[in-house]
Every structure is written in C-alpha cells, then in structure tokens.
Amino acid sequence: MSKDVKFVIKRRANPQSAPYIEEFLIPYFPKMNVVAALMEIQKNPVNTKGERTTPVAWDCNCLEEVCGACTMVINGQARQACSALVDQLTQPIYLAPLTKFPLVQDLVVDRKVMFDNLRKVKAWIEIDGTHDMGPGPRVSPKVQEQAYALSKCMTCGCCMEACPNVNSKSKFIGPAPIAQVDLMNSHPTGALQRERRLEALMNEGGIADCGNAQNCIKACPKEIPLTRSIARLNRATTFFGIKGWLNK
Amino acid sequence: MSGKVIVIGGGLAGLMSVIKLAERGQKVDLVSLVPCKRSHSVCAQGGINAAVNTKGEGDSTWEHFDDTIYGGDFLANQTPVKNMIEAAPSIINLMDRMGVQFNRTPEGFLDVRRLGGAKYSRTVFAGATTGQQLIYALDEQVRRYEDEGLVTRYEEWELLSIVRDEEGCCRGAVVQDMKSLEIQVFPADAVILATGGPGMIYVRSTNSTINTGFAAATAYMQGATYANGEFVQIHPSAIPGRDKLRLMSESIRGDGGRVWVYKDGKPWYFLEEWYPAYGNMVPRDIATRAIFKVCVDMKLGVDGENKVYLDITHLDPHEIDRKLAGVVDIYEKFIGDDPRKVPMETFPAVHYSMGGLWVDFNQMTNIPGLFAAGECEYQYHGANRLGGNSLVAAIYAGTVVGPKAFEYSNGLKQHYTDLPLALFERAKEREVAKQKALFAMQGQENPYKLHQELGEWMVNNVTVVRNNNQLLTTDQKIQELMERYKNIGVGNGAAWGNQILPFTRRLWGMLSLARVITLGAYHRNESRGAHYKPDYPERDDENWLKTTKAEWTANGPNFSYEPVDTSFIKPRKRRYDVAKEVTV
Known part of the structure; x- marks a missing residue:
C-alpha cells in the first residue's frame, strides 16, 4: 500500500528574513527516516500546493548517529534526523531548526559556540609532545568504561536545546563542555591540569549557571551521565574555591 | 619561519598533520568541510592495528607487515607500508597518552581484538566507535594549538581548487565559506590534502555524505596523478537504508560473530567451510565474493535477497555490550531487532577506496608543494585493505606529511x-567565474537525480564482479551523464546557505573520478584483491604487478603504469583456505 508522509517544515532563507512553514508529501517507504525524506525533497522540491520550491537545507554527514551533524527539532524534540524513523513518529512530522544557536538557513544552524566552549574549558590532555614516550598510564577496565561513556559526546547540541539556562540572555556554556571537563579531569594525565579547567568552569557562564533542571540527561542521544558530571564538578569547584580562599 | 601551510581536511590524517606542524611552530590554516569532530573518521568502528602483542600470541611487526602486503595482494609499495607498520605501536601509545578511551585488559593494559586477514589479535579498540574516539583526541590537541594561536580553523569551508605558479608548484588554495558561498584565496607554501575517500560516487555506500572525493578530483583535474582508482573495497557487512548503507563492523566477526545462510534447511557456515584456516576472519574482498557467490550464483541469500545472517546470539551479552555496543546500537536503532537475540541480516556495501592521489614516499603528489594523506591517497593498502589498517594509515600518514611539508616549505627559495x-x-x-556559470545553469536536469543514476550504474557494474562489456557501457553512461550535466538547473536560490550549487560542483568531480575508476578497471585484465574479473580470474604479476596512474585530459583519463616496490617480500599466491606461509 502506498501512502504519503506529511512533513511540516519551518523554513527561513536567512537569519534576517521571516520564517515560514512549508509542507511536503513524501511517498512512504519501509525504514524511512527523516534524512531520507529530506533527500527525496532534494530530488523533487515540490510542496503540497504543487509549487516548485527550493530544496530544504539541512546538515548531515555520517547518517548513523555518531557525527551529530543532523540534529534538529523533530516533533518538538531535539534529536538526530538520521535516527528518527518515520514509523516511530507521529504524523504529520514537524521539523524545525535548533533554537539555541544562530540560524543559517532552514534547518541549518551554526553550533560554533559549542566548539568554542570546549576551548574555553581547556578540554584536552596536555601531552609533552608527539615524540615517542612509550605507553600512557594503565587504566582499570572499570574506570575506562565510565570515561568512555563521557567520551561519546558528539557535540550535537541536544543538551543545549533542552537546557532552560542556555538562552539568548545567558552566557551559560551548557552541559556538554562540563562533562568534557569531568572526562579530562578523571584521566590520570589530564588530572595534572585539573585546576585550570576548574578555574575555567568558575568563570562567567560556567557551572554556577546550571539551574539543575536535569533536562540535559534526558535529551542526550548518547545517554551521557551529564548530571553526574555536573554534580561532581559542582563539588570540585566548591572545594577548589574554598581552598583558594583559605590560601589567600 | 614566516611561511604557511594549509591543511585541507579535518579527519584523522589532517588533524595529525596539523599537530605535527604546529608542534614545529608552523602556522597552519585548517580548512574542513564540516566541523572536524564530524569528519567521516568518526564512522570507523572496529579499531586500529598495531603489533602490540599484549595477548602474548607472539605477534610481531613483521607479521603485521606480511599480513598487510599479502592482504593487499602485493600491489602496495612495500617500503612505506613497512615504515607504517613499524611505527604503529608508537602511534597507539601516542593516542593512549592523548587520552583515547581504549578498552583495557583486567590488568589495565590495552585490550586487543582480531580482525580479518590476521592470525593475531592486534586491533586496539574503543568499543565499536574507535574512529570517533581517535578523532576526538586529535581534535582536542588541535584545539590546544588553536588556543595558542598557531592554528586557524576554517570549519564548513571547502577547497575549490589549488593555486599553481608558473613552475607548476602548488602555492595555495582557493576556498569557499559554505554559509555565504564567499570565495577566498589562501596563499601558502604547501598544501596538504587529507580529504578522505570518494564513496559517494556510488551514492549508496558506508561513507558519509561529504565523501564525494571532490578535493582529490579537483587536484586531479589540475594535474595531480590519481593512482589505483579501480581498487574499491566492498565491505561484507552493512545494513540497508535508502539514505545510507550502514556499516556493521568487522569486529563483530572478530569478537566471534558467524556468517551463515540456510542450505537444505540447516544453517550453513560457508566461510568456515570454504576457508578453514581463517573462517569468518577472511579479509573483506574474500568474504564479499563468497557472500556474492552464495546469494547471486547459488541463490541462497536470506529471503532470496542478497543478504546473509551475521550472528552473535551465541555470545555473552555483557561482552557484546562492552565491546560492540556502538555497532549493536546502530542495528537496533535502524532495523529494530536486538542482535543479542536475533541474527542480524547484512549484505556487502561499497566502503573504502584503496586508490587515491598518487604520492611519493614523502606523501607529496606529482605537483610540488601539494601533499596528500589518508584515504585520499593510494599508498598503504594495495589491492585490498585489511580491517584496522585505515586508522593507522591515516594517522601515520599525518605524522609523515606534517614534517615533510614543513621541510619542503622551509626549504623553498621563494616563499608565497x-x-x-x-x-x-x-x-x-x-573560481568566481565558474561559480557565476554554475548559478546560470537553469536547465531541466536535477543534480541529485543525476547523482542517483551515476550511483546505480557504478554499484551494478563496478563493484564485486567486473566484466569488460559492462565497464565500457558504464563509461559511456558516465559520459552521457556528463553531457546531461550541462542541462542541470540549480534553481534560483540565493548564495547564502545554498547547498545545490556546491553539490553540483562536486557532482562534476564525482563523474570525472567515476571514469578513472571504471576505465582503470576496464584496462586491468586480471583479478587482484578487490578487483575481480571472471574473464581473467587469476592474478597476473607478469603484466599487472603495477600501479595504475591516471592523468586528467579533456577527453578522459590517460593511463600509465609504474612498477611496484617489492623489496622486502617476494609476491606469492594469496589464499585463505590454508595457513599463510612464514616469510621471515
């Protein structure tokens, strides 16, 4: 049986222009996902009124939910379009861009701020150099499993979208970079520089801006224990702050 | 040190070369089509090979070297491969020091698994998302140099062409901001391409959508030689999707997964029967041809389709979660079944290009000052790549190309x-004029539909089994598509955020490289590694132990051949039904 799937898409030619809604009917096929539907629009950019239009712009790359590129708001929820299967979605399917980032066009936004935030919190291990120094520190499988859970963050922006404290009036860096500080600080070499990262987290827009809404952990497609990291670093920054104050 | 080096591509090879350059105090512009963390390297699942011998199996770099050369059916130049294999353990150590969350043994050492074409466990892994973990670590290191002011990132920028001076040397790159479509020229002393493979030529493949091979194609169209284009790896296991064929890692077999179909009402483990020495751990070209034979010739595929079972239901679910969660999640998400309980259904898919830009042992193309590293060049895999060798090749090439580009640019008499x-x-x-011409294209053809047609022809005729008739017809088809290309309509969208225009430009690159692949296959009348012709079923070292070199001309690729460096291991017959002979 052939049936059509209706997509209601919030579009915008550029950040200055007014947004509008355009609807498309895409013939259903088994295992259809949102990305495949958008690809069909590229091949035949005609809306439900039968008007020829410009194809809908969106970001995507790996199409298997490891790159984070195709994040958008699907039926009100921020998630990856590649793993959003039509069979599991209520129809019509509403697509809109993420709202916490500057819009580029249609469903494309600019998430540069997330990468800038990783820089702000110094989310890297300070190695002496790439010359051969033998193996790194030994790590127990249990510690590795915990760290691995944090290291799967693909900077997709779902946690930022879900967080009420990330908004145009706040400078909050959001949950993702805080979890990366937790990851770096838990590494034996990374721990040698932990104070620098804690200091960064205590700056404006840092961890103190977390309102503990706990939306982030529910929004994360990789089930990263974001709230656990935030709690841990809340304690760490508090102790670090007291210690700094006592040593004044 | 007033010079500048541009690195195009922010995957493993590109990021490693940036680190090596920045470490030398060299200023680098890093141009990447996507934010580096979203590069196709994230899709690598199974792991990275190095003879670390942490299981006490007696593995050695020589064994790894021999497996790689043998697995590549002797087409790879042996000197660079040997250097890479010998560097592999130190690369693992380096990545470990950078904080990559590799799986561990109970004692805290690096755990290793087995992948195809090897008798030893030498694949270090981080669950089934090893590529993602490696690239994150390199991206973090580059961010550190960015913080120090040595690296400037241009993410979501694309290479349009290189700048060649009167002597033909590469002197920079013309690049484009993908948001505004603004074109800029970046002068430099050397340019490194680390731009990945061209899998999108086939449309449906395990590759990411950015893998159009455009950067390599544009270099080729500007005079860079393209080598061994006809060697395209078809991975034995992927799951279908109209938008993508999603990879099901070889590590599934490495960790105990078995491949079977029903025959006479009973499970038939055909790989184990046909290749008793390696069983499910045969290299990819062998496994893929066996699956093809079972499904197409014997018509024994699951439900009569080109599918086989990939079965892990007998494995310990906790071990599956510890080692294979990343890939099992993908299967569950996209297919809906739990592989712990129901055998997966998989089939072969276009995966990796062994061919790419020709480079010398210093990773420099035939254009002075233009370097290449990673899947966009041809150097490390011969006629078939072993699982786990792509990650080591990409990172290793980065460690070579960074210092070599540095030496080159500092040795120049005249700087940019x-x-x-x-x-x-x-x-x-x-480029501005070309873009204007692209905007003026208002014909009837849709570029995405033309692309789809190209992919269908390439998948049907230039993959597992190749026949000269079909190859010639395919080349004619590509030329027809190139004619129809002129009648593309790009619509009247503005420049801002326009995605059709860059796609149309990339499509021309894909069509040009498709001819290199197809005609390269047509000319090579033998079977070697991933290249198999039933009319010429044997490897023919006398005539074809040669690297294919394609040069661009307005009338299509011009082919020449050069001998292969076999200075360490004498070519011998490659077979996996019996154990490999010892060569030391």
Missing part, C-alpha cells in the same frame, strides 16, 4: 610572499 599578488587574484577570479 615573494610571488606576485596577481597569481592569487587570477586563481580566485577563475
């Missing part, structure tokens, strides 16, 4: 700053 500005202005104007 000494050259007339007009050279760079002209290069930019050429």
Whole structure:
C-alpha cells in the first residue's frame, strides 16, 4: 500500500528574513527516516500546493548517529534526523531548526559556540609532545568504561536545546563542555591540569549557571551521565574555591 | 619561519598533520568541510592495528607487515607500508597518552581484538566507535594549538581548487565559506590534502555524505596523478537504508560473530567451510565474493535477497555490550531487532577506496608543494585493505606529511610572499567565474537525480564482479551523464546557505573520478584483491604487478603504469583456505 508522509517544515532563507512553514508529501517507504525524506525533497522540491520550491537545507554527514551533524527539532524534540524513523513518529512530522544557536538557513544552524566552549574549558590532555614516550598510564577496565561513556559526546547540541539556562540572555556554556571537563579531569594525565579547567568552569557562564533542571540527561542521544558530571564538578569547584580562599 | 601551510581536511590524517606542524611552530590554516569532530573518521568502528602483542600470541611487526602486503595482494609499495607498520605501536601509545578511551585488559593494559586477514589479535579498540574516539583526541590537541594561536580553523569551508605558479608548484588554495558561498584565496607554501575517500560516487555506500572525493578530483583535474582508482573495497557487512548503507563492523566477526545462510534447511557456515584456516576472519574482498557467490550464483541469500545472517546470539551479552555496543546500537536503532537475540541480516556495501592521489614516499603528489594523506591517497593498502589498517594509515600518514611539508616549505627559495599578488587574484577570479556559470545553469536536469543514476550504474557494474562489456557501457553512461550535466538547473536560490550549487560542483568531480575508476578497471585484465574479473580470474604479476596512474585530459583519463616496490617480500599466491606461509 502506498501512502504519503506529511512533513511540516519551518523554513527561513536567512537569519534576517521571516520564517515560514512549508509542507511536503513524501511517498512512504519501509525504514524511512527523516534524512531520507529530506533527500527525496532534494530530488523533487515540490510542496503540497504543487509549487516548485527550493530544496530544504539541512546538515548531515555520517547518517548513523555518531557525527551529530543532523540534529534538529523533530516533533518538538531535539534529536538526530538520521535516527528518527518515520514509523516511530507521529504524523504529520514537524521539523524545525535548533533554537539555541544562530540560524543559517532552514534547518541549518551554526553550533560554533559549542566548539568554542570546549576551548574555553581547556578540554584536552596536555601531552609533552608527539615524540615517542612509550605507553600512557594503565587504566582499570572499570574506570575506562565510565570515561568512555563521557567520551561519546558528539557535540550535537541536544543538551543545549533542552537546557532552560542556555538562552539568548545567558552566557551559560551548557552541559556538554562540563562533562568534557569531568572526562579530562578523571584521566590520570589530564588530572595534572585539573585546576585550570576548574578555574575555567568558575568563570562567567560556567557551572554556577546550571539551574539543575536535569533536562540535559534526558535529551542526550548518547545517554551521557551529564548530571553526574555536573554534580561532581559542582563539588570540585566548591572545594577548589574554598581552598583558594583559605590560601589567600 | 614566516611561511604557511594549509591543511585541507579535518579527519584523522589532517588533524595529525596539523599537530605535527604546529608542534614545529608552523602556522597552519585548517580548512574542513564540516566541523572536524564530524569528519567521516568518526564512522570507523572496529579499531586500529598495531603489533602490540599484549595477548602474548607472539605477534610481531613483521607479521603485521606480511599480513598487510599479502592482504593487499602485493600491489602496495612495500617500503612505506613497512615504515607504517613499524611505527604503529608508537602511534597507539601516542593516542593512549592523548587520552583515547581504549578498552583495557583486567590488568589495565590495552585490550586487543582480531580482525580479518590476521592470525593475531592486534586491533586496539574503543568499543565499536574507535574512529570517533581517535578523532576526538586529535581534535582536542588541535584545539590546544588553536588556543595558542598557531592554528586557524576554517570549519564548513571547502577547497575549490589549488593555486599553481608558473613552475607548476602548488602555492595555495582557493576556498569557499559554505554559509555565504564567499570565495577566498589562501596563499601558502604547501598544501596538504587529507580529504578522505570518494564513496559517494556510488551514492549508496558506508561513507558519509561529504565523501564525494571532490578535493582529490579537483587536484586531479589540475594535474595531480590519481593512482589505483579501480581498487574499491566492498565491505561484507552493512545494513540497508535508502539514505545510507550502514556499516556493521568487522569486529563483530572478530569478537566471534558467524556468517551463515540456510542450505537444505540447516544453517550453513560457508566461510568456515570454504576457508578453514581463517573462517569468518577472511579479509573483506574474500568474504564479499563468497557472500556474492552464495546469494547471486547459488541463490541462497536470506529471503532470496542478497543478504546473509551475521550472528552473535551465541555470545555473552555483557561482552557484546562492552565491546560492540556502538555497532549493536546502530542495528537496533535502524532495523529494530536486538542482535543479542536475533541474527542480524547484512549484505556487502561499497566502503573504502584503496586508490587515491598518487604520492611519493614523502606523501607529496606529482605537483610540488601539494601533499596528500589518508584515504585520499593510494599508498598503504594495495589491492585490498585489511580491517584496522585505515586508522593507522591515516594517522601515520599525518605524522609523515606534517614534517615533510614543513621541510619542503622551509626549504623553498621563494616563499608565497615573494610571488606576485596577481597569481592569487587570477586563481580566485577563475573560481568566481565558474561559480557565476554554475548559478546560470537553469536547465531541466536535477543534480541529485543525476547523482542517483551515476550511483546505480557504478554499484551494478563496478563493484564485486567486473566484466569488460559492462565497464565500457558504464563509461559511456558516465559520459552521457556528463553531457546531461550541462542541462542541470540549480534553481534560483540565493548564495547564502545554498547547498545545490556546491553539490553540483562536486557532482562534476564525482563523474570525472567515476571514469578513472571504471576505465582503470576496464584496462586491468586480471583479478587482484578487490578487483575481480571472471574473464581473467587469476592474478597476473607478469603484466599487472603495477600501479595504475591516471592523468586528467579533456577527453578522459590517460593511463600509465609504474612498477611496484617489492623489496622486502617476494609476491606469492594469496589464499585463505590454508595457513599463510612464514616469510621471515
């Protein structure tokens, strides 16, 4: 049986222009996902009124939910379009861009701020150099499993979208970079520089801006224990702050 | 050190070369089509090979080297491969020091698994998302140099063409901001391409959507030689999707997964029967041809389709979660079944290009000052790549190309700053004019539909089994598509955020490289590694132990051949039904 799937898409030619809604009917096929539907629009950019239009712009790359590129708001929820299967979605399917980032066009936004935030919190291990120094520190499988859970963050922006404290009036860096500080600080070499990262987290827009809404952990497609990291670093920054104050 | 080096591509090879350059105090512009963390390297699942011998199996770098050369059916130049294999353990150590969350043994050492074409466990892994973990670590290191002011990132920028001076040397790159479509020229002393493979030529493949091979294609169209284009790896296990064929890692077999179909009402483990020495751990070309034979010739595929079972239901679910969660999640998410309980259904898919830009042992193309590293070059895998070798090749090539580009640019008598500005202005104007011409294309053809047609022809005729008749017809089809290309309509969208225009430009690159692949296959009348012709079923070292070199001309690729470096291991017959002979 052939049936059509209706997509209601919030579009915008550029950040200055007014947004509008355009609807498309895409013939259903088994295992259809949102990305495949958008690809069909590229091949035949005609809306439900039968008007020829410009194809809908969106970001995507790996199409298997490891790159984070195709994040958008699907039926009100921020998630990856590649793993959003039509069979599991209520129809019509509403697509809109993420709202916490500057819009580029249609469903494309600019998430540069997330990468800038990783820089702000110094989310890297300070190695002496790439010359051969033998193996790194030994790590127990249990510690590795915990760290691995944090290291799967693909900077997709779902946690930022879900967080009420990330908004145009706040400078909050959001949950993702805080979890990366937790990851770096838990590494034996990374721990040698932990104070620098804690200091960064205590700056404006840092961890103190977390309102503990706990939306982030529910929004994360990789089930990263974001709230656990935030709690841990809340304690760490508090102790670090007291210690700094006592040593004044 | 006033010079500048541009690195195009922010995957493993590109990021490693940036680190090596920045470490030397070299200023680098890093141009990447996507934010580096979203590069296709994230899709690598199974792991990275190095003879670390942490299981006490007696593995050695020589064994790894021999497996790689043998697995590549002797087409790879042996000197660079040997250097890579010998560096592999130190690369693992380096990545470990950078904080990559590799799986561990109970004692805290690096755990290793087995992948195809090897008798030893030498694949270090981080769950089933090893590529993602490696690239994150390199991206973090580059961010550190960015913080120090040595690296400037241009993410979501694309290479349009390189700048060549009067002597033909590469002197920079013409690049484009993908948001505004603004074109700029970046002068430099050397340019490194680390731009990945061209899998999108086949449309449906395990590759990411950015893998159009455009950067390599544009270099090829500007005079860079393209080598061994006809060697395209078809991975034995992927799951279908109209938008993508999603990879099901070889590590599934490495960790105990078995491949079977029903025969006479009973499970038939055909790989184990046909290849008793390696069983499910045969290399990819062998496994893929066996699956093809079972499904197409014997018509024994699951439900009569080109599918086989990939079965892990007998494995310990906790071990599956510890080692294979990343890939099992993908299967569950996209297919809906739990592989712990129901055998997966998988089939072969276009996966990796062994061919790419020709480079010398210093990773420099035939164009002085233009370097290449990673899947966009041809150097490390011969006629078939072993699982786990792509990650080591990409990172290793980065460690070579960074210092070599540094040496090159510092050894130049004339720096880009000494050259007339007009050279760079002209290069930019050429691209501006081309873009204007693209905008003016208002014909009837849809570029995405043309792309789809190209992919269908390539998948049907230039993959597992190749026949000269079909190859020639395919080349004619590609030429027909190139004719129809002129009648593309790009619509009247503005420049801002426009995605059709860059796609249309990339499509021309894909069509050009498709001819290199197809005609390269047509000319090579033998079977070697991933290249199999039933009319010429044997490897023919006398005539074809040669690297294919394609040069661009207006009338299509011009082919020449050069001998392969076999200075360490004498070519011998490659087979996996019995154990490999010892060569030491």
